[in-house]
Amino acid sequence: MKKLIEWSVFFCLSLTLSATSHASRKVAIIGGGMSGVAALSHLSRFGNDPNLEIHLFEMQERLGGNASTQFLENSDGELVPVDFGAQFFSEGGWDKYIQLQKDYDLFDEEVDLANVSVGLIIGEENSKRSYLETPSRSLRFISVRNVKKLLVLKKFLKYSRQFYVEKRKSKERVTVEDFLSELPDIKEKDKRNIILPFLSSILGTPMEETKKLSFFSLTHLVSFRPVHPLGKTDYQVPLIGMGGVVEKIAMLEKAKSSYPIHFHLSTFVKSVVYKREKDVYEISYNEKDLAEFDYVIMTTHASQTADILIEAEQELKDDLKSLPYITLRTVVHYDKDSSLILGHPSHHLYNIAVNPKRGEVYNTINLEKIHPMYKGMFRTVVLNDDVYDKISGEKFSVEFHHPLVTPFFLEKSKMIKQSIKDKKYPHLGPRLTLAGGWTKEHETQETAIISAEEALEELSLVE
Numbered sequence: 211m212k213k214l215i216e217w218s219v220f221f222c223l224s225l226t227l228s229a230t231s232h233a234s235r236k237v238a239i240i241g242g243g244m245s246g247v248a249a250l251s252h253l254s255r256f257g258n259d260p261n262l263e264i265h266l267f268e269m270q271e272r273l274g275g276n277a278s279t280q281f282l283e284n285s286d287g288e289l290v291p292v293d294f295g296a297q298f299f300s301e302g303g304w305d306k307y308i309q310l311q312k313d314y315d316l317f318d319e320e321v322d323l324a325n326v327s328v329g330l331i332i333g334e335e336n337s338k339r340s341y342l343e344t345p346s347r348s349l350r351f352i353s354v355r356n357v358k359k360l361l362v363l364k365k366f367l368k369y370s371r372q373f374y375v376e377k378r379k380s381k382e383r384v385t386v387e388d389f390l391s392e393l394p395d396i397k398e399k400d401k402r403n404i405i406l407p408f409l410s411s412i413l414g415t416p417m418e419e420t421k422k423l424s425f426f427s428l429t430h431l432v433s434f435r436p437v438h439p440l441g442k443t444d445y446q447v448p449l450i451g452m453g454g455v456v457e458k459i460a461m462l463e464k465a466k467s468s469y470p471i472h473f474h475l476s477t478f479v480k481s482v483v484y485k486r487e488k489d490v491y492e493i494s495y496n497e498k499d500l501a502e503f504d505y506v507i508m509t510t511h512a513s514q515t516a517d518i519l520i521e522a523e524q525e526l527k528d529d530l531k532s533l534p535y536i537t538l539r540t541v542v543h544y545d546k547d548s549s550l551i552l553g554h555p556s557h558h559l560y561n562i563a564v565n566p567k568r569g570e571v572y573n574t575i576n577l578e579k580i581h582p583m584y585k586g587m588f589r590t591v592v593l594n595d596d597v598y599d600k601i602s603g604e605k606f607s608v609e610f611h612h613p614l615v616t617p618f619f620l621e622k623s624k625m626i627k628q629s630i631k632d633k634k635y636p637h638l639g640p641r642l643t644l645a646g647g648w649t650k651e652h653e654t655q656e657t658a659i660i661s662a663e664e665a666l667e668e669l670s671l672v673e
C-alpha cells in the first residue's frame with residue numbers, strides 16, 4: 211500500500227508546465243479522465259506524426275475524472291485507495307479496458323484484482339421487511355416467499371438478455387418503462403419493488419428517472435452475459451482503484467512515450483477558439499494564460515464542452531446543453547453494519563432501500579465484500595439530504611455529473627458527433643473533435659476508451 215501512495219506522490223511531483231517547442235505540432239487534450247488518458251496512450255502508441263507534442267489539461271489536482279479514487283483510512287486506520295465513482299468492470303463489456311491494463315502490465319490477476327460476486331438485498335426503507343435477498347451466508351433468504359422473488363428477478367434477467375442479444379431495430383428507443391410494460395407475467399408490485407430498484411441501483415438514479423432511460427443502453431452497461439447473474443463471480447475491481455488505473459497509465463506513458471507529454475493539473479480551461487487567420491486553436495486557461503494548438507480533443511461532458519467552445523455555433527451549444535444529466539453524490543462512510551438498510555448487518559455487496567411512498571431508492575455497497583482491506587467501509591449513493599443526514603459518524607462525499615442516457619440522449623449525442631464529423635460547424639475549425647464516455651452508447655470506462663480512439667482517427671492522427 212505504501213508503494214501506491216509513493217507513486218501517487220511521485221506522479222504529482224513529476225508534472226510539468228513547461229515551455230513548448232515551435233517545430234512540433236501541438237495536441238491539446240482537455241480533460242484527464244479515462245478518455246483523455248486513453249487518447250494520450252493511443253496517440254503515443256499509434257500516432258503517425260513523429261513531431262507531436264501532447265498537452266493534457268485537467269481542472270482537478272488528480273487524473274481520473276469520474277473514476278475518482280481517494281486514499282482513506284479503513285476502520286483499522288490503514289490508508290486504502292477507495293473508489294467514489296467508477297468501481298467495477300467485467301469481461302464481455304469492458305474488453306478494451308481490460309486490454310489497456312494488460313498492455314501496461316497493470317495487474318497480476320492473482321494480486322491486484324478483486325473478484326466480486328454481486329449479492330444483493332432490496333428492502334423497504336425504515337422497515338425490517340426485505341423484498342428480495344439473493345443467496346448469501348445468511349439463512350434468512352431461505353423462505354418460499356424469497357425464492358419466489360428470486361425467480362422473478364431471474365425471469366426478468368432472462369428477458370433482458372433476450373432483448374439485448376436479439377437483432378431488433380431501434381432498440382435504443384425502448385425505455386425501461388416501455389420494456390417493463392411488455393412483461394405481463396411479472397406483477398406490477400414486483401416491477402416496482404424489485405426490478406426498478408435493481409436497475410436504479412446500477413446507475414444510482416431515482417426510479418422516476420430510471421424509467422426514462424434507454425433499456426438497451428442500460429443492459430449494455432451491465433453487460434448481461436450468458437452466465438447466471440446470481441451467485442457467480444460477476445465483476446472485477448482493481449485494487450489500486452479505477453482512478454488509480456487512469457493515473458498509473460498516464461504515469462507509465464509519460465515515462466516511455468516517444469512524444470513529449472505535459473500534464474497541466476489543477477488547470478481550468480476557460481475557452482477554446484479557432485483562429486482562422488493563423489489556423490490554430492487558442493486555449494485560454496487559469497486566470498490569464500493562453501496557448502496555441504494545432505489539434506484539440508475535448509473529453510469534457512456535454513454542457514462543459516458548450517461552455518468552453520465560446521465561439522461555436524449557437525445551435526451546437528444549445529444541442530450540447532439539451533442533453534439530460536443527473537448529479538450523483540456518493541458518500542463513503544463507516545457504519546458498523548449497514549444499519550441504514552433494514553436495521554441488520556449486511557451479508558451482501560449491494561444493499562438497496564426502497565421508499566414505497568416517494569419511490570426513491572438509495573444503495574449502499576459494503577466495500578468489505580470487495581476486499582478485506584476495506585474493513586468497516588461502506589459507499590452509499592445519496593439522492594436526498596435526509597439520507598445523508600442519517601449516515602452517522604465520519605463520511606466523505608464526492609459529487610458527480612452523470613449522463614442520463616435516455617433515447618433522446620442517445621439520438622442527440624449521435625447527431626452532434628456526426629455533425630462535427632461532417633464539418634457542419636465551421637467555427638470549430640478543421641481539427642477539433644469531441645470524445646468522452648458520454649459520446650458513445652453508454653458512459654463507462656470502456657466507452658471512454660472507444661471514444662478516444664475514434665477521435666484520433668477522425669483527426670487522422672493515428673493509422
Ligand SMILES: Cc1cc2nc3c(=O)[nH]c(=O)nc-3n(C[C@H](O)[C@H](O)[C@H](O)COP(=O)(O)OP(=O)(O)OC[C@H]3O[C@@H](n4cnc5c(N)ncnc54)[C@H](O)[C@@H]3O)c2cc1C
Nearest residue numbers: 241243244245269275276296297298479646647653654655
Ligand atoms: C458514481 C459513478 C459510478 C460509476 N461506475 C462505473 C463502473 O463501475 N464502471 C465503469 O466502467 N464506469 C463507471 N462509471 C462511469 C465512468 O466513470 C465514466 O464513464 C468515465 O469516467 C468517463 O470518462 P471520461 O474521460 O469520458 O469523462 P470524465 O471521467 O468525466 O473526465 C472528464 C474530465 O474533464 C475534466 N474537466 C471538465 N471540465 C474541464 C475544464 N474546463 N478544464 C479542465 N478539465 C475539465 C473533469 O475534471 C474530468 O476529469 C461511473 C460513474 C459514476 C459517476
